[in-house]
Amino acid sequence: MSDFQAPKGVPDYLPPDSAQFVGVRDGLLDSARRAGYGDIELPIFEDTALFARGVGESTDVVSKEMYTFADRGDRSVTLRPEGTAGVMRAVIEHGLDRGPLPVKLCYAGPFFRYERPQAGRYRQLQQVGVEAIGVDDPALDAEVIAIADAGFRSLGLDGFRLEITSLGDDTCRPQYRELLQDFLFKLDLDEDTRRRAEINPLRVLDDKRPKVREMTADAPVMLDHLSDAAKQHFDTVLAHLDALGVPYVINPRMVRGLDYYTKTTFEFVHDGLGAQSGIGGGGRYDGLMQQLGGKDLSGIGFGLGVDRTMLALKAEGKSVGGTARVDVFAVPLGEQAKITLAVLAARLRAAGVRVDLAYGDRGIKGAMRAADRSGASLALVAGDRDIEAGTIGVKNLATGDQVDVAADGLLAEVLSRLNRA
Structure with a gap:
């Protein structure tokens, strides 16, 4: 046993499972890129005040879950718990909001929240996100939601x-806040929940405790108290989703865990994951940019959980990503053969073929076992005498058939076989 282990709540992804991780991440990103969203890379940590102001000090994320520490300059910094605030900071700092709108960005990477680790709920969570900033258009809301829906479906997920x-x-x-507070303050709430009701009463509706959920079952919901403009916006979003063929369920009691959401708010859930059923979600955050010191521009985005999506695929008995690490496995039997096959492997890799080599001067039996384990469809087998004769054996690992091919025609032969396969 090693003296060291991964931190609690931080998963490792190793081959062959890492192929599934990459397949899910890239599949979710692909649907965004095809809609014109450009990639942005964000810092792993930011000024703590960015998240306190942007995410909301009343949220569990800020009050209980952030990894915050003082750096060597005694500045308070925080490992990013979510992506939107960092994207908005970057857009403001680099003046993207002064160019064509909307600014459409996508990203992927780890995010950090200190909470009790459980299946699909990690302290280092992997997410894919998009943000569309600068245009308050219900059609854009629908596009963002449709991108997430298409991303999940491209992976074969349907449950x-x-x-x-x-x-x-x-x-x-503001009027709904007063109405909700009037309702909540009449309940027998514990001290912490009452304090939460004073700061942000919507947070109480997000409480997962059965007793609190029972007490708030008859609480007024925002959907029944929308302004005419907000109702028209929501109805238009739904009309666009209907036209795009994106199915949905209206959930009047849904409250997302971040304070910046306004208007359209959504979540993708998968019942195969049990209590932690969310696999992604997002919403509109009009006012956030101005709150962070920028222009008064609207925005909408989402974050999709890569870890959660992998669990959802597993619950449906599905997988994505290739299982074979390589297409071709080279087996040199001698020093000159090793040099020649290494050069051929480099040429094949340059042509887009995945190639591995048997290292360590192992015998033919051990090398061929390694070839079988690699998942390759072809093996290149040669000893020093074969190299002197100018031939290399090409073996079909599925059938066991092997033929000798002239070394100068090997590249074309391998590419032809792989294309036929």
Whole structure:
């Protein structure tokens, strides 16, 4: 046993499972890139105040889950718990908001939240996200949601559902806040929950404890108190989703875990994951950019869990990503053969073929076992005498058939066989 292990709640992804991880991440990103979203790479850590102001100090993310520490300059920095605030900071800092709108960006990587580790809920979680900033258009809301839906479906996932609601706008949220607080303050709430109701009463509706959920079952919901403009916006989003063929379920009680959401809010859930059923979600965050010191521009985005999506695929008995690490496995039997096959392997790799080599001067039996384990479809077998004769054996690992091919025609022969396969 090693003296060291991965930190608690931080998963490792190793071959062959890592192929599934890469397949899920790239599949989710591909649907965004095909819609014109450009890649952005974000810092792993940021100024703590960015998340406190952007995500909301009343949220569990900020109050309980952030990895915050002082750096060597005694500055308070935090490992990023989510992506939107960092994207907005980058857009403001680099002036992307002064160019063509909307600014459409996508990203992927690890995010960090200190919480009790369990299946699909990690302290280092992997996400894919998109942000569309600068245009308040219901059609853009629908596009963002449709991209997420298409990403899941491109992986073969079909046992999920989209839940959607509206959290209103600045003209109706203040009145609804008072209405909800009037309801909550009449309940027998514990001290922490009552404090939460004072800061952000919507957070109470997100409480997962059965007792609290029972007490708030008859609480007023935002969807019944939308302004005319917010209702029209929501209805238009739904009309676009209908036209795009994206199925959804309206969930009036849905509350996302971040304070910046307004208007359209949504979540993708998969019941095959048990209590932690969310596999992704997002919403509109009008006002966030101005709150972070930028222009008063609207935005909408999502974050999709790569770890959660992998678990959802497993629950459906499905997988993505290739299992074979290589297409061709080279077996040199002698020093001159090793040099020649290494050069041929480099030429094949340059032509886009995945090639591995048997290292360590192992015997023919051990080398061929390694070839079988590699998942390759072809093996190149040669000893020093074969190299002197100018031939290399090409073996079909599925059938066991082997033929000698002239060394100068090997590249064409291998490419032809792989194309036929």
